[in-house]
Amino acid sequence: MMHRKFTSRLAATALGIALSGAAFAEPVEDTLTIETDDGEITLVTQAPAPAHLEGALKTIYSGWHFREDDTRGMQKDDFDNPGMVFVDRGMDSWNAAQGANGESCAGCHQGPESMAGLRAVMPRVDAKTGSLMIMEDYINGCVTERMGLEAWGVTSNKMKDMLALISMQSRGEVVNVAVDGPAAPFYEKGKEIYYTRYGQLEMSCANCHEDNYGNFIRADHLSQGQVSGFPVYRLKDAGLVSAQQRFVGCVRDTRAETFKAGSDEFKALELYVASRGNGLSVEGVGVRH
């Protein structure tokens, strides 16, 4: 990792260009205080980097800090956040008797607030099975085993509506993804993927989101690639985007053969990337462009 940074700095020096000024454009200074039905809530969108990122990052920033004024503004009021429509759809789905024998989420779990806190520690290793779980795995576990249905598509609208509803129950809680114990091998696997330069463009996650956050690739203001705001309402897609979906998009853009959403590789990557945001607030449903 250090080697990688060293050589890229060296390259820049060899080109006779000082890495200063525009090369370290700052994230926007702003505070995310959201008007909600229950009053105002202020989220942590900037925090000291967790210990496991020593040598890589000093401060972690939500992707919210890298978006334009209008986009940031939309997330400051639930009334203006287009993602809330999907939370409502998730609520309808939660209460619907949609199982093979009329089961609903509410039938077992009561209100969605029973999920409070879960989003902040996901992905995690399931204590009973030892498997790495992303939220989609838990949802599909219920859908197939308890409701007797076919699994929902990992990136289907139904799935993302439910991700949005469950994520909202942890809004404001601080991300605290375990990286040690049973999570350690998944963390290492995710980290390896994060630093691998994929595709014909030979780009790793780190090339853009660690070495160049704050800079621009064409019109794209590069963020740290934090997933604390996910699922997000993405203006470009006029819909919800999950972290798994975004990983597919990013790796595709390196002219690579992507891993599939929900694959072991992207699950490990999500654990690793989520853990890089330990200390930021879960945003429920962020707004990005």
Added chain:
Amino acid sequence: MHRQLWLASVVALSAVTPAVSETAPAAVAYEEGAVAQSLSGQPGDPESGAKIMTTNALGNCVACHQIAAMPDVPFQGDIAPPLDGVADRYDEAHLRGIVANAKMTFDGTFMPAFYKTTGFVRPGNAYTGKAPEGELAPILTAQQIEDVVAYLLTLKE
């Protein structure tokens, strides 16, 4: 008439068969990062080079590099050094080598290799996210590399 037909078939043939003097990506000889000979065996066209450098699906050099000589091109990136005066800093052979495979000059650089077809991790079929069908083509053709180099050689301060 016969003569025209003959000419037309020569043109058609040359469109599918690389010219004899073209150097394949694997055969490019780098000397300390520089490549002395034209990859296509032909001179480059700077006008075409400018187009390639500003077209997303081709070189898209402006995604990362700023070029003051192209004030009409919006959203020039700032990942990489500006290219103003680049022809004062590097000669033609070095510019060709850097465009073809910058990693031969700058170890570990972020810059993609535009004339390379092997040695990738999970290369895909362009931007489809799918596995490639058959052999990978370089991002730019030999002539496109020459065109870009020809444009870069105009960037003197």
